[in-house]
Amino acid sequence: LPAVAQEATGQAPSLAAMVEAGSLPPVAERVGEEPEVVEPLNAIGTYGGDLRIGLRGSSDHNHILRVVGPQGLVRWDPQYTEIVPNVAERFEVEDGGRVFTFYLRDGMKWSDGEPFTADDVLFNIDDLVLNEEFAPTPPRYTSGGEPMQVEKVDDYTVRFTFKEPYGDFLAELASPLGQHPVLYAKHYCSQFLPTYNDNVDELIAKNEATDWQNLFLQKCGDLEIPARWGNPERPTLDPWVIKEPYVGGTTRVVLERNPYFWQIDTEGNQLPYIDQIVAPIDQDVESLILGVIGGRIDFGLRHIDPPANRPVLAENREKGDYHFFAAEPPGGSNMIINLNLTHKDPDLRELFNRKDFRVALSLGMDRQEIIDTVMLGEGEPWQHGPFEDHPYYHEQTAKQFLEHDPEQANALLDGLGLERGPDGVRQMPNGEPVRFQVDVIPTFDPVWVDALQLVEQQWAELGVDMEINPMERTFFYERTSNSNDHDAAVWNAKQSWVAGQIPQMLVPVHHDSRYGIAWRDWYLSGGESGEEPPASIKERLRLYDEARGMTDPEERRKTMLEIAQIAADEFEVIGVAKAIPTYGIVKNDLMNVPEKMPSSWYYATPSPTLPQTWFWKDE
Amino acid sequence: MFAYIARRILWAIPFMFAVSLIAFALITAPPGDYLTSFAATLAQSGDIVDEARLDALRERYGFDQPFLVQYFHWIGGVLQGDFGISFEWQQPVGQLIWERMALSVTLALATLMFTWAVALPIGIYSAVRKYSVGDYFFTTIGFIGLATPNFLFALVLMYVAVVYFGSDVSGLFSEEYKDAPWSLAKIGDLAAHIWIPVIILGTSATASLVRIMRANLLDELYRPYVTTARAKGLSEFRLIMKYPVRIAINPFISTIGWAFPQLISGAVITAFVLSLPTSGPLMLQALLAQDMYLAGAFILLLCCLSIVGMLVSDILLAVIDPRIRFR
Amino acid sequence: MTAEIDIDHRALEQSPEDFASQWRLIWIAFRRHRLAMTGAIIVLLFYFVGAFAEILAPFDPNATSSADIYHPPQMIHLIDRHPDGGWSFNPHVTALTAERDPFTLQTTFTEDPDRKIYLDFFGKGDPYRLWGIIPMERHLLTTEDPQERFFLIGADRLGRDMLSRTIYGTRISMSIGLIGVSLSLVLGLILGGISGYYGGRVDMLIQRVVELVISLPTIPIWLGLSAALPQDWSPLTRYFAITVILSLVAWTELARVVRGRFLALRTEDFVTAARLDGCTRGRVIFRHMMPSMVSHIIASVTLAIPVMIIAETSLSFLGLGLTPPIISWGVLLKEAQNVRSIAQAPWLFAPGAAVCLAVLALNFLGDGLRDAADPYVQDSH
Amino acid sequence: MSKTAMNSEANTTVLELKNLTTEFVTKRGAFRAVDDVSLELHAGKTLCVVGESGSGKSVMSRSILQIVDPPGRVTGGQALLHRHRTARRGAEEETIDLLRLNPKSSAIRSLRGRDIAMIFQEPMSSLSPVHRIGDQVGEAIRLHERVSKKDARERTVELLRKVEIPRPEKAIDQFPFEFSGGMRQRAMIAMALACNPTVLIADEPTTALDVTIQAEILDLIRSIQDESDMAVLFITHDMGVVAEIADEIAVMRFGKVVETGDVYEIFEDPKHHYTQRLLNSVRELDHPSQRRLAMRETRPVGSPCLVSDNVRKVFGAGSSWFRGEVKGLVAVDDADLELRTGENLGIVGESGSGKTTLGRCLQRVHDVTAGRILYTDESGRELDLAPMSENQLAQPWRDIRTVFQDPFSSLNPRMTIGQIIAEPLVVEGKLSGREIRERVHELLDLVGLPRSAYMRYPHAFSGGQRQRVSIARAIAPNPRIIIADEATSALDVSLRTQILDLLLDLQERLDLSFILISHDIAVIRYFCDRIAVMYRGRIVETGETEAVCTAPQHEYTRSLLSAVPVADPRARGHKQRLRYYETI
Ligand SMILES: Nc1ncnc2c1ncn2[C@@H]1O[C@H](COP(=O)(O)OP(=O)(O)OP(=O)(O)O)[C@@H](O)[C@H]1O
Ligand SMILES: Nc1ncnc2c1ncn2[C@@H]1O[C@H](COP(=O)(O)OP(=O)(O)OP(=O)(O)O)[C@@H](O)[C@H]1O
Numbered sequence A: 001l002p003a004v005a006q007e008a009t010g011q012a013p014s015l016a017a018m019v020e021a022g023s024l025p026p027v028a029e030r031v032g033e034e035p036e037v038v039e040p041l042n043a044i045g046t047y048g049g050d051l052r053i054g055l056r057g058s059s060d061h062n063h064i065l066r067v068v069g070p071q072g073l074v075r076w077d078p079q080y081t082e083i084v085p086n087v088a089e090r091f092e093v094e095d096g097g098r099v100f101t102f103y104l105r106d107g108m109k110w111s112d113g114e115p116f117t118a119d120d121v122l123f124n125i126d127d128l129v130l131n132e133e134f135a136p137t138p139p140r141y142t143s144g145g146e147p148m149q150v151e152k153v154d155d156y157t158v159r160f161t162f163k164e165p166y167g168d169f170l171a172e173l174a175s176p177l178g179q180h181p182v183l184y185a186k187h188y189c190s191q192f193l194p195t196y197n198d199n200v201d202e203l204i205a206k207n208e209a210t211d212w213q214n215l216f217l218q219k220c221g222d223l224e225i226p227a228r229w230g231n232p233e234r235p236t237l238d239p240w241v242i243k244e245p246y247v248g249g250t251t252r253v254v255l256e257r258n259p260y261f262w263q264i265d266t267e268g269n270q271l272p273y274i275d276q277i278v279a280p281i282d283q284d285v286e287s288l289i290l291g292v293i294g295g296r297i298d299f300g301l302r303h304i305d306p307p308a309n310r311p312v313l314a315e316n317r318e319k320g321d322y323h324f325f326a327a328e329p330p331g332g333s334n335m336i337i338n339l340n341l342t343h344k345d346p347d348l349r350e351l352f353n354r355k356d357f358r359v360a361l362s363l364g365m366d367r368q369e370i371i372d373t374v375m376l377g378e379g380e381p382w383q384h385g386p387f388e389d390h391p392y393y394h395e396q397t398a399k400q401f402l403e404h405d406p407e408q409a410n411a412l413l414d415g416l417g418l419e420r421g422p423d424g425v426r427q428m429p430n431g432e433p434v435r436f437q438v439d440v441i442p443t444f445d446p447v448w449v450d451a452l453q454l455v456e457q458q459w460a461e462l463g464v465d466m467e468i469n470p471m472e473r474t475f476f477y478e479r480t481s482n483s484n485d486h487d488a489a490v491w492n493a494k495q496s497w498v499a500g501q502i503p504q505m506l507v508p509v510h511h512d513s514r515y516g517i518a519w520r521d522w523y524l525s526g527g528e529s530g531e532e533p534p535a536s537i538k539e540r541l542r543l544y545d546e547a548r549g550m551t552d553p554e555e556r557r558k559t560m561l562e563i564a565q566i567a568a569d570e571f572e573v574i575g576v577a578k579a580i581p582t583y584g585i586v587k588n589d590l591m592n593v594p595e596k597m598p599s600s601w602y603y604a605t606p607s608p609t610l611p612q613t614w615f616w617k618d619e
Numbered sequence B: 001m002f003a004y005i006a007r008r009i010l011w012a013i014p015f016m017f018a019v020s021l022i023a024f025a026l027i028t029a030p031p032g033d034y035l036t037s038f039a040a041t042l043a044q045s046g047d048i049v050d051e052a053r054l055d056a057l058r059e060r061y062g063f064d065q066p067f068l069v070q071y072f073h074w075i076g077g078v079l080q081g082d083f084g085i086s087f088e089w090q091q092p093v094g095q096l097i098w099e100r101m102a103l104s105v106t107l108a109l110a111t112l113m114f115t116w117a118v119a120l121p122i123g124i125y126s127a128v129r130k131y132s133v134g135d136y137f138f139t140t141i142g143f144i145g146l147a148t149p150n151f152l153f154a155l156v157l158m159y160v161a162v163v164y165f166g167s168d169v170s171g172l173f174s175e176e177y178k179d180a181p182w183s184l185a186k187i188g189d190l191a192a193h194i195w196i197p198v199i200i201l202g203t204s205a206t207a208s209l210v211r212i213m214r215a216n217l218l219d220e221l222y223r224p225y226v227t228t229a230r231a232k233g234l235s236e237f238r239l240i241m242k243y244p245v246r247i248a249i250n251p252f253i254s255t256i257g258w259a260f261p262q263l264i265s266g267a268v269i270t271a272f273v274l275s276l277p278t279s280g281p282l283m284l285q286a287l288l289a290q291d292m293y294l295a296g297a298f299i300l301l302l303c304c305l306s307i308v309g310m311l312v313s314d315i316l317l318a319v320i321d322p323r324i325r326f327r
Numbered sequence C: 001m002t003a004e005i006d007i008d009h010r011a012l013e014q015s016p017e018d019f020a021s022q023w024r025l026i027w028i029a030f031r032r033h034r035l036a037m038t039g040a041i042i043v044l045l046f047y048f049v050g051a052f053a054e055i056l057a058p059f060d061p062n063a064t065s066s067a068d069i070y071h072p073p074q075m076i077h078l079i080d081r082h083p084d085g086g087w088s089f090n091p092h093v094t095a096l097t098a099e100r101d102p103f104t105l106q107t108t109f110t111e112d113p114d115r116k117i118y119l120d121f122f123g124k125g126d127p128y129r130l131w132g133i134i135p136m137e138r139h140l141l142t143t144e145d146p147q148e149r150f151f152l153i154g155a156d157r158l159g160r161d162m163l164s165r166t167i168y169g170t171r172i173s174m175s176i177g178l179i180g181v182s183l184s185l186v187l188g189l190i191l192g193g194i195s196g197y198y199g200g201r202v203d204m205l206i207q208r209v210v211e212l213v214i215s216l217p218t219i220p221i222w223l224g225l226s227a228a229l230p231q232d233w234s235p236l237t238r239y240f241a242i243t244v245i246l247s248l249v250a251w252t253e254l255a256r257v258v259r260g261r262f263l264a265l266r267t268e269d270f271v272t273a274a275r276l277d278g279c280t281r282g283r284v285i286f287r288h289m290m291p292s293m294v295s296h297i298i299a300s301v302t303l304a305i306p307v308m309i310i311a312e313t314s315l316s317f318l319g320l321g322l323t324p325p326i327i328s329w330g331v332l333l334k335e336a337q338n339v340r341s342i343a344q345a346p347w348l349f350a351p352g353a354a355v356c357l358a359v360l361a362l363n364f365l366g367d368g369l370r371d372a373a374d375p376y377v378q379d380s381h
Numbered sequence D: 001m002s003k004t005a006m007n008s009e010a011n012t013t014v015l016e017l018k019n020l021t022t023e024f025v026t027k028r029g030a031f032r033a034v035d036d037v038s039l040e041l042h043a044g045k046t047l048c049v050v051g052e053s054g055s056g057k058s059v060m061s062r063s064i065l066q067i068v069d070p071p072g073r074v075t076g077g078q079a080l081l082h083r084h085r086t087a088r089r090g091a092e093e094e095t096i097d098l099l100r101l102n103p104k105s106s107a108i109r110s111l112r113g114r115d116i117a118m119i120f121q122e123p124m125s126s127l128s129p130v131h132r133i134g135d136q137v138g139e140a141i142r143l144h145e146r147v148s149k150k151d152a153r154e155r156t157v158e159l160l161r162k163v164e165i166p167r168p169e170k171a172i173d174q175f176p177f178e179f180s181g182g183m184r185q186r187a188m189i190a191m192a193l194a195c196n197p198t199v200l201i202a203d204e205p206t207t208a209l210d211v212t213i214q215a216e217i218l219d220l221i222r223s224i225q226d227e228s229d230m231a232v233l234f235i236t237h238d239m240g241v242v243a244e245i246a247d248e249i250a251v252m253r254f255g256k257v258v259e260t261g262d263v264y265e266i267f268e269d270p271k272h273h274y275t276q277r278l279l280n281s282v283r284e285l286d287h288p289s290q291r292r293l294a295m296r297e298t299r300p301v302g303s304p305c306l307v308s309d310n311v312r313k314v315f316g317a318g319s320s321w322f323r324g325e326v327k328g329l330v331a332v333d334d335a336d337l338e339l340r341t342g343e344n345l346g347i348v349g350e351s352g353s354g355k356t357t358l359g360r361c362l363q364r365v366h367d368v369t370a371g372r373i374l375y376t377d378e379s380g381r382e383l384d385l386a387p388m389s390e391n392q393l394a395q396p397w398r399d400i401r402t403v404f405q406d407p408f409s410s411l412n413p414r415m416t417i418g419q420i421i422a423e424p425l426v427v428e429g430k431l432s433g434r435e436i437r438e439r440v441h442e443l444l445d446l447v448g449l450p451r452s453a454y455m456r457y458p459h460a461f462s463g464g465q466r467q468r469v470s471i472a473r474a475i476a477p478n479p480r481i482i483i484a485d486e487a488t489s490a491l492d493v494s495l496r497t498q499i500l501d502l503l504l505d506l507q508e509r510l511d512l513s514f515i516l517i518s519h520d521i522a523v524i525r526y527f528c529d530r531i532a533v534m535y536r537g538r539i540v541e542t543g544e545t546e547a548v549c550t551a552p553q554h555e556y557t558r559s560l561l562s563a564v565p566v567a568d569p570r571a572r573g574h575k576q577r578l579r580y581y582e583t584i
């Protein structure tokens, strides 16, 4: 429906009072000529109230982001199937996916009332994203090895141009990492750049910063750092703006409504409905759970959603006056074992690279028992990859070698010439026992270590001596993602391979691709470091690069499935169980919250469900 | 005595250097750097970090430089009062630590006072009335306190408070005072909240002090000088307080120096569970995140406290026991 | 002429104890101390349990069972009443059946009066290797039918038997705790003794080292040092190393106290006398001065043991220290450190009770030793 | 004086002990340390209790105030304090049985220290090591009388001055370990006299005092007695003192009072054989030991074996950054002394004059500030001990043994007597465990202790018994030189002669040399060949014992000799005492 047709009329009582007092322009002026009209999920809301969420310690800045929303040029629709305009009023893709034109909203304002225009976008791209002095250009803004070009068509139109087709670009922009073009307000943030402000050194000294970059981060933040929520003065496009900032040592963060927010409901009421987001900071997950039980948290998903907590949370639903909503992962598996196929030890490497060995390990696992024991019966045996009802579903990837068949597994291992030694452990041709360690972070997902213990016993039956090697997370990262010293590692692979998500279990392109870290290095460095991967991987990498450029969804799907087929035939990683929905809690009186929503970082749950339309039912 | 103190203070200077070097080495010892752990943290919540950005930052922060270069860069700044910036918060460390440190010191002081106030009388009681019902009672309670991890105790308390009393005992302030500026009311609020962490933190220390006091006092109770005092007509209470306790307190005094900083650093995990706005969680987070300047500043401060504490306890020791001369 | 001195006739009555060795005297005094004897017996029991964990535990501590997640504790019935009204001695438990709510995932257990699980002394159960060597399969008390299970103190989140786990935990907690404590004790006594006895430069040096160690907060030390350990050590070796690290930190406290006492003690005449007797320094320190601190030492040792056992929990909190699949009380307690356990499975805190009991027993044992070594007490009855 | 006159006719009984029995209940069974003792104390009179070491005198005196250490318990009898008859007398008749009072009650507390004050036998360990002298002395005053802190302090200074502590204004703020043995004892006396008690129980109060000061103290007690009718129970081994001050005498042995009577009666006509022996010993002690003289005939004294050459010891000196040089206390001032092989050298001198310090310097227990200590070892090598390190001193220490002035603190409270005596032997490592045990038994026999002492701890012994343990330890490894610091002060005279004879015996057998530090001139005359007189850290006179005793050269020596009490009550007060004050 045409946004322009709608006139903003309603606003929060507090704002109305300020308009009355003359300290704020009228609401219609504030939201601009082209506000986005949003149809609330169930009902038109009423103004007022706080939404309490629970932050966990420091580095939980993305929690705020997920509630407030990335507010990029585009966003995902609530179903996570389609990309819709957001800050941009609409967009056009031309030239086979090389040119993207975004039409901004006339009269749209930053949260301090200053107009938001194409100049802001240019400032963001030219002065920051493409400014190597500030930060290297993220790969998502390059194609064919060259950065994108941005031009201002008019005050409210910008055009992005790429060298090669870049079909995934919109999805990248919709992800929380793709917000760059509209992140900073030029009129405010430019004062921290030496190119705009000759006296920037004074500001640096005044703020005890180390250099202008640090000063800039202190004041304007960046996508994924806490400082983004550390400065109440910084203008944003978000529904709520920082009031009590997220700075080191604080015990709570408060955000209050943005009086210039540019969305209205179908009856012309300016969003958001809820006055404030209040986020006290707890350090320990357990105290978050206590917070939920005690009714101190209105909406919670992050940190509290492992199935193990569900019985306690369920039991206290009445006491805490909340109910559950389902948070569905986009696909994949929540536990996957990566053997290190680029292992530094030639013997183990040789062994791991035998497909029969991996198949045997997979067949040797009794997944159902693991699910029943460790995962409270939730889930079903699964390797990885999207679910059955997903367009990207690839059956072989998901379901091959799932049955528990120790006989066949043993036969395969026998076939590899791994004879059992006197203690029942098989031996490699060099006489060494078949023994390896699986690195795992116990604090990360408690299920992993528990499940590994079962796997350990099950594999022992096969004559494979697996040892669990629990370690602290930075150690883990360093060892498995950087120095490539691991035998094997556990991680999750909750993903469907849609645009924007990295299919790291299909192609070694990410530090979570722990089966082929050396290959990943090769890929990322353009062949300069790391290790040249085998043909199968190279082929997949090539196809992956192609798929990312495609604008036609169907074509992209086909290519991805082609990659999946190759990967499935190689069978490089061993999954355990399907990632089933987890549950978040929401207060019974909080309205317009969907009963289920996708749960993914790229979707930035729950922001595409528009928390700005949530409201408190009056009593 | 002044010479002694002066000498000790002079000593503290090279000592601080050694401490800072070791502290810095310890902080940087775990593999990886701040950025690795940053990535790990985000991954834990299902967020994914931009890799290219990490590499660029790594270079900017100088993490790829040799250890000593990093160290001298840091310590050079510290000498000029610049503790560096916190990577995590992009804020100068100086802005972050003081208020938290102050709260930590307050909490530690309160705990120390609680511990002493409870442990001394009980310790004396259990020594004088050895094997009485009271002695057994306090011993048992004390050891149960000692055998329960503080943070478990904290969690149970929090659970009981939430489920049975509907109140929240975490933190040091009520919601309305959390970010309020300091005022009398806020101090009152602090006083109303501080006792729970004090009890949690204090129990085990109390138990051990009780036992130590008891043990040492038992050794002194039959000394001839006690009889002398008795013959003067001193009441049993004053007698014990003045003579044997004075000597038995010697080990207390020699622990006071580090009891204090240790309370601060020992409270870390409890403070974490209780979400206290003290330095503990911030330091723990800084350490785990390898936010090295922030962690370094905390460690340096704690070391300073220890050094001062130990100097104080050495002086007290000499004051209280003249047989120990200043050398 | 040799001086003839008449002997006080009152003192002539002698008892055999007059010629007992000092150790015997201490032992005699100790034996009279009833609580201390109880403590000693309990401590011995703990070590016995630790030594024979495999036999005493009814089941394999790592055997999971999906049907028994959070199985509550059961009572043993000794007398079996037959349906015909007769009875016989046949220890058994009444089986519980589990039902899991598919949505809340809450498991509820209902008693199934018709299903009795019979128990068997020295019956065959999960096979094991005693001390990792001798293959055996008999357990002190287990189910008659190896497929069945019973849970005296309940089961954990994976349906593992808490009793078996607690019993296995005894082994590591009681041994590694003691090793750590002894190590720090030895270090503390030697270095503290030397420092206090010599004073001067040695004192200065040792004290600075002590201060250095003390002034560094423990957590960074733990983190830093454990980082230095090779990552592919087995968790047990790694923990052992960390115990050593813990005690390397812990000795300082004792050292300082010992030194404080020594500075005062060394001016005492009896110490001078010992020096003049030609005692070596070690002998002066350990034979003559140290006994004066026996009370303090015993107290701090009994205090240090729980601290060591507990330190392990703090370490696991940080993701260091012992981690599953190694079983120790600390690990078990850490596993219970969540709201779920408090709310729905309080029996998971059983290892805590074990720690308390062990610590109390050690403490009373220590009290007894202290008293036995105290000449004033030894004399009285 | 009128009061004296009044009391001389009527013997007003102030404190009455009736069938007092005190037992130590040990696992060996009950040991009756005090066995059915009945005594009376009269106002203004002095009752001297003499008796064998270990006979229960101290325990008896402690029983009165109910401060016997566990496991000791008063099991029977009465201790009646007739309060109305004391100087503090109240209006109505008030007789309190002290033994009926709860030992922790405030009733008995108000009597302790005020009505009945006590001087303990071992002053060195009876003072708290960490409290200032003034605090400990003044405490009694503040406890029983309402006085301000300042007044209390003034009175304390006054008291310290009265007991002849030099520079009392300074001494009041010192700690006991900075005091010499005699000074501590005087502090104890001051403490007891602080509240003008009506009954004073003095347990060997002058053992550590030189005769001049002893005389002053006795005078002091007597004058207080005259003023306030104080009754005194005086336990001592020094028959000279007894003769000097006693009105009545009680003789104790094996826990029982074997004889009581008027001072003249006892001295002139002792009934009990123990008393007789005691007095015989006194007479014997008045002359040089015949044995010694005989021994010197056959075995002349050899060459010097331990020489102090200009030894100087300063305490507490040092330099400070802020205050420059700190002048310390010169305890030994350029002392020159030589001890020859086979010789007995006596050191006498004022209390606090540096005798103990000198002794310790000779043995190099203290570092000396200046001077040399030359020791000639068995092989004839001359060593300078002064610069030696502790390691090098091992052999000299084996050869030079010491008997500590304060036996209690020199015995490790946590070692049994057997272990203590055996320690040097064990360390030496020459004998097997069995032989060591036998040797210890032999030593116990020699010093007159029962063999059962072997397994007992020092705290369960009397002062004299501990002193003997100390002696046994010193002679255990057959040393070459023994420095005995007041080694016999806590022994009764008969034991004293026996011990001295024992030492001479050893000298004969082992060619020992002795340095005997003592306040008892009689002992010195009996035992020593030569004598050195110390005054204020300096050695003012040395010479043959007889020569010095009969014709003293230095003023101080003369005053010292003039103050020696004579063991004859008839000679009381006839002697003209001199007092020497150094003119600076
Ligand atoms: N450790 C010490 N520190 C300071 N001063 C001391 C110390 N030991 C002794 N003195 C002082 O040295 C002087 C001599 O003491 P010393 O013990 O040698 O006297 P003494 O001759 O043995 O006296 P007494 O006969 O009373 O035992 C005294 O004035 C005493 O106060
Ligand atoms: N705690 C004790 N346990 C057992 N026996 C003790 C204890 N204390 C003292 N005795 C014994 O009591 C007896 C009397 O001791 P006391 O101290 O009264 O002797 P004394 O007459 O004062 O001797 P001295 O003249 O040597 O001081 C001694 O034989 C001693 O062994």
Ligand SMILES: [Mg+2]
Residues within 6 Å of the ligand: D057, D058, D059, D121, D203, D462, D463, D464
């Ligand atoms: Mg006596």
Ligand SMILES: [Mg+2]
Residues within 6 Å of the ligand: D180, D181, D182, D355, D356, D357, D405, D485
């Ligand atoms: Mg002396």
